[in-house]
Amino acid sequence: MVAITQGDPTPGSNLRDVSDLDPASDPRNEPAAPAIPGQVPAVAAGQPHAAVPVVAHHDVIDDAIETPVFVTEKLSVSYGSSPAVLDVSLRVPEKQITAFIGPSGCGKSTIIRCFNRMNDLIPAARVDGMVRYHGVDLYGGDIDSVQVRKRIGMVFQKPNPFPKSIYDNIAFGPKVLGMKGSMDQIVEQALRRASLWDDVKDRLKDNAFGMSGGQQQRLCIARALATNPDVLLMDEPCSALDPISTGRIEDLMHELKETVSIVIVTHNMQQAARVSDRTAFFIVDMGSSEEARIGRLVEYGPTDRIFTNPHDIRTEEYVSGKFG
Helix, strand or coil: CCEEECCCCCCCCCCCCCCCCCCCHHHHHHHCCCCCCCCCCCCCCCCCCCCCCCHHHHHCCCCCCCCCCEEEEEEEEEEECCEEEEEEHHHHHHCCCCEEEEECCCHHHHHHHHCCCCHHHHEEEEEEEEEEEECECCCCCCCCHHHHHHHEECCCCCCCCCCHHHHHHHHHHHHCCCCCCCCHHHHHHHHCCCCCCCHHHCCCEHHHHCCCCCHHHHHHHHHHCCCCEEEEEEEECCCCCHHHHHHHHHHHHHCCCCEEEEEEECCHHHHHHHHCCCEEEEEEECCCCCCEEEEEEEEEECCCCCCCHCCCCCHHHHCCCCCC
């Protein structure tokens, strides 16, 4: 069972008192390590983590987003006693595409999994802070996580069709949830929304494993759409696909955002620039050791500004390819 708490630990609560140390041995007087592009400077071993990076807060907590689908406040996720990502506060707009970019291990996928409570399935995970979905606390005691995942669908990095027919893959979710109406119509509508109907309408009873990789990923998108979600989370959905299949998925995303809010995690900066309306850049804070990898949000704003006129030098270095 995942422990969900709403309070935030007090920063620096376990710092050592170094006021009576000899100046030569005071860790605060140690010379700073050489700067590494895009990395928060390392700190003394007695400190829990480095200082919070400077963030353009007027972009992160953007009051111009009048109808956010998600609002997070100091969202942090830990696995056991090790923090994975700290203090993420942002507003995700409705009926737009929001991209999360950053180097591996910076917490992009961890944060996106908070939006439909997938981290609940990891016994060691602990979520602190606040996640609101249309103003409702997703981690409130009266919230049914199954209903959350009905409204907030997810597509993963690699296509993962069920070992069933194409038809049964799409019908599985609606049947489990007891959705009313013609199942044939539900399946057809989902496949049409995923731009897959014309490819498979004559072989709906064929095993889904016989489809190409790009078709399997669109099948997984159709399966997520079959329950009529309000939000679609996409965790690197094109990383295992060829350029043609990737282009079809991106075209599909543009079509879907008319009715569905989309959050995508991607390592492909060109893809983020092509498909997203807003982009959040995360970074890895190495803390005091190589093992203490902590993800942090550095900058968030309109995609065109993030890629052409970022406020933080680390964002500029990442999007220009100097590191990552």
